[in-house]
Amino acid sequence: MGSVPTLDLALWAATTLVALILISLILVRRLDREFPFLTAYLGVNLLQTLMQVMVYQVYGFDSHVTYAAVWGSQAVVVLCRTLATCEFSYRVLGRYPGVWALATRILLVCGAIVLGLTLYFGKDGFQYGVMTLEIASEAFIATLVVGTFLFARYYQAQLHLDVILLGVGLGINSCLKILNDAVLSRFGGSYAGMWNEVGMVAFAGVLLLWIFAMQATVTAKVQKAALQPVDVYRSMAPQMNRRLAELNEELIHLMRLEQPKP
Amino acid sequence: MSGMFFFLVAVFALSLGALLLWTVRTAHKRRRSTGLAVLDSAPQHLSNMVAIRRSQDPADLRYAADRGGRDLEKRLRRERRGVVLLYLNSLRSDFEQLLRIARVVALLSPEISSSYEYERLRLSILFRLRFQLIKLRFLFGDAAMPQLTSLGEMVTSLAIRMETAMETLGERAALAADLALQSEP
Numbered sequence: 001m002g003s004v005p006t007l008d009l010a011l012w013a014a015t016t017l018v019a020l021i022l023i024s025l026i027l028v029r030r031l032d033r034e035f036p037f038l039t040a041y042l043g044v045n046l047l048q049t050l051m052q053v054m055v056y057q058v059y060g061f062d063s064h065v066t067y068a069a070v071w072g073s074q075a076v077v078v079l080c081r082t083l084a085t086c087e088f089s090y091r092v093l094g095r096y097p098g099v100w101a102l103a104t105r106i107l108l109v110c111g112a113i114v115l116g117l118t119l120y121f122g123k124d125g126f127q128y129g130v131m132t133l134e135i136a137s138e139a140f141i142a143t144l145v146v147g148t149f150l151f152a153r154y155y156q157a158q159l160h161l162d163v164i165l166l167g168v169g170l171g172i173n174s175c176l177k178i179l180n181d182a183v184l185s186r187f188g189g190s191y192a193g194m195w196n197e198v199g200m201v202a203f204a205g206v207l208l209l210w211i212f213a214m215q216a217t218v219t220a221k222v223q224k225a226a227l228q229p230v231d232v233y234r235s236m237a238p239q240m241n242r243r244l245a246e247l248n249e250e251l252i253h254l255m256r257l258e259q260p261k262p
Numbered sequence: 263m264s265g266m267f268f269f270l271v272a273v274f275a276l277s278l279g280a281l282l283l284w285t286v287r288t289a290h291k292r293r294r295s296t297g298l299a300v301l302d303s304a305p306q307h308l309s310n311m312v313a314i315r316r317s318q319d320p321a322d323l324r325y326a327a328d329r330g331g332r333d334l335e336k337r338l339r340r341e342r343r344g345v346v347l348l349y350l351n352s353l354r355s356d357f358e359q360l361l362r363i364a365r366v367v368a369l370l371s372p373e374i375s376s377s378y379e380y381e382r383l384r385l386s387i388l389f390r391l392r393f394q395l396i397k398l399r400f401l402f403g404d405a406a407m408p409q410l411t412s413l414g415e416m417v418t419s420l421a422i423r424m425e426t427a428m429e430t431l432g433e434r435a436a437l438a439a440d441l442a443l444q445s446e447p
Contacts, residue, residue, distance in 0.1 A: 096368075096369045096370075098368060098369075098371040098374035099368060099369060099374060101374070102374055102379060118271070121267055121270075122267060122271075135271060139274065139275075142275070142278045142282075143278070145282065146278050146281050146282050146285065149282060149285035149286055149289070150281070150285055152285070152289065153285045153289070154365070155365050155368060155369050156362070156365055156366075156369075157369065159286075159289045164286050164289050167282075167286070168282065168283075168286055171278070171279070171282040172279065172282070174278075175275045175276070175278050175279040175282070176275075178271060178274070178275040179271075179272060179275045179276070182268055182271045182272055182275070185268070186265075186268040
C-alpha cells in the first residue's frame, strides 16, 4: 500500500468512515426494512472496499488479478445501486399504482435506449473498454432517477425530504461518475490520479446527503394508500362528470352556432 | 474517446444534472390539492366565448369607422384586442385547471392508459404552442378567431377524455364498494 498517495488513503478512509456511519444509522434506526436495497448497496460497497484492500496487498496494483477483481466487484456494486434506484422510484411513485405501471414501462425503455446508445457509440472510441460499461450503466441509473422526478413533477406527486435527498444523491453520483469517467477516457493517464480523488470526494458528499435523508426519514412517515375511499369516488365522479359535461355541451353548442361566416 | 463522443457524454451528464436540480427545486414545498378540493375551481371562463367572438365582428368596426371616424375605430380595435388577450389568459387558466384535475384523477386511478396520458401530454404541448402563436398574432394585430376556436376544441377534447376516465373511476369505485359490502360478515 506504500505506493498509494497519502491524500488518496485519507480520502479512502474518510469515505469508508462516512459509509460506516450511514449504515450504522440505518441499522440503529431500523430503516433497513424501509430501504432494503439501499442498505444492501452500502453493505456491498463496504465489502468491496475490504476486498480491494486485501487484493491490493496480495497482488499489488498492476496485476491482472487486481484489475479483474476490482472491476468485477464494481459490476456488482453498480447492479446493487441500480436496485436501490428502483427502490427509490418505487418510494416516489409506488403509492400510485396506475402512474407507477406507466412510469416503469417508460423509464425502463428510456434507460435501455440510453444504455444501448452509449454502448454502441462508445465502443470504438474508448481506450478503456470497462469505462464504456460504467458510463452506460451510470447513464441508465441517472435516466431512471431524473425520469422518476419528472413523473413526480408532472403528476404533482408529493415528495418527502428523505426521498428527495436519496434521489438527488443517486442522480448526482451517477452524473459525476459519467463526467469523471469521460474525462479519464478522453485525457488518459494525466487525469488518472485525480480521477480516483474526484470520485471519492463526490461519493463522500453523496453519503452525507444520504445521512441527512435517513435522519429525515424518522420524521417523514411514508403515507400509505393514495387511493381514496369509495365514498370519495362516489361523490367525486358525478361532480366531475356534471361539470365537464356542462363545459363540453357549452363548447359544442358554441362551435355550431358561431362558425365563422364565409 | 473521440472528441465528439466526449462532448456528447459531457453534455448529457450536465443536462441530466441540471434537469435533476430543476425537478427537485420546489419538490419539497409542492403541495398537491387532492381529491375533492381540486374540483372546487373547475373551468369558469369558457362560457364567455360567444360574447368574445361576437365582439370581434368586423362589421362593428366598419360601423364605428363610418359613424365615429378612424380614431374611434382604432380605440375600439385596441380595446377589443385587450379583451381578447385577457380572455386568452383565462382560457389558459381553464386548460391548466383541467390538466390539474386530470392528473389527480390519474394519480387516484389504479390503472391508467398510456395512450390517454400521451394524448393529454400532446394536447397540453399543442395548446401551449398554439396559445403563444395566437397571442403573438393578436399582439401584432391579426385577429385569429379560427385559432381561438381550435383552442376551444382542444379543451373540449380533453374534457371528453376526462369524462370517460371519471366514468370508469366511478364504476370501479362502485364495484369496489359492492365487493366490500359482499365480503363483510
